[in-house]
Amino acid sequence: MRHVSAVVALVVLAGSGVAAAGPGAGVSGVLLIPNSGTGFDNVWAFNAYDGSLISSGFIASDGRQNQVIQSIDSGRGSLLLVDELNDSVSEYSYGGQFIRTVVTAAASGIDQPFAIAVNSGRLFVSVVSGTHANTVQSFDLDGGDQRTFANLNGIGTPRGILFRGGDVLIGDSAGDDIERFSLTGQHLGTLVDSDGVTGIDFPQQLALGLNGSILAAGFTAPFGVYRYNSDGSGETLLSINTSPRGVYQLGNGNILWAGGTRVGVIDALTGQSTDVVNQANASFRFIDFTPLPSPGAAALLAMGGALAARRRRAAV
Secondary structure, three states: OEEEOOOOOOOOOOOOOEEOOOOOEOOEOEEEEEEOOOOOOEEEEEEOOOOOEEEEEEEOOOOOOOOEEEEEEOOOOEEEEEEOOOOEEEEEEOOOOEEEEEEOHHHHOOEEEEEEEEEOOEEEEEEEEOOOOOEEEEEEOOOOOOEEEEEOOOOOOEEEEEEOOOOEEEEEOOOOEEEEEOOOOOEEEEEEOOOOOOOOEEEEEEEEOHHHOEEEEEEEOOOEEEEEOOOOOOOEEEEOOOOOOEEEEOOOOOEEEEEEOEEEEEOOOOOOEEEEEEOOOOOEOOOEEEOOOOOHHHHHHHOOOHHHHHHHHHHO
16 A cells, blocks of 8 residues: 655646536536534535535535435435435435435335435435345335345445446445445455555545546545545555545545545645634535536525525425
């Protein structure tokens, strides 16, 4: 493993308001990070190009959420939030208004859902405990047609889910590995085989980086952001002095990370991390792109402007 503290060999892209490497590549939008800390239970918004803070209440606390891990775009003009303690997936409008609960423990048997993804019009949920422990469950976007997509029993505990063009990567927090599955859920092998001591320990979010690279948030020491080639080789550790949960490559080539009370940016040229936010009692989670108009509309959303109000009314 190569530890980087000086120069990181990444290409810095020019442009503004564009997510370069993630699912919203080339599309204006914002990055959403749930904050499940005491007194928060809301979702914050950040600039997809440089990681700067847009809003500390993009989705305000409404008493419905308990410990949201991830807020993703549904692909049909709304947001999906997975709550680890409420054992649910909920749907919200772009304006931050609750629409409905899509998946419940009572109906689906999921217990401690952790990460979610949408692919080809279906919702995928990694499940840690209960009847469907150590599996990834699949649903239609209305929460019906439940299927077991991937079974990790005997392999490990699923956390982050990353769809690529021809396969799916799933982080294993028990074995400290990154597993590879086909698009139909067959296990294709271990992409990153870690001992959890000299390599990644407790991988949380997985994200696409530049040139097909893979980024992984390593939650337990040696904690930091790990970078791999598309085939899992060439491990590089970008060290930070805290435990990251979320990771995302920004439009300018730098890397945004989130964990605990902090959200920070790792400089692509120096490897140094600078805090964007350090908020007492916060608990920041995964980072995900949603294709809202940006930057003008995002600024209005941050100020509670007229555009956000129109979106809320349209979503009712």
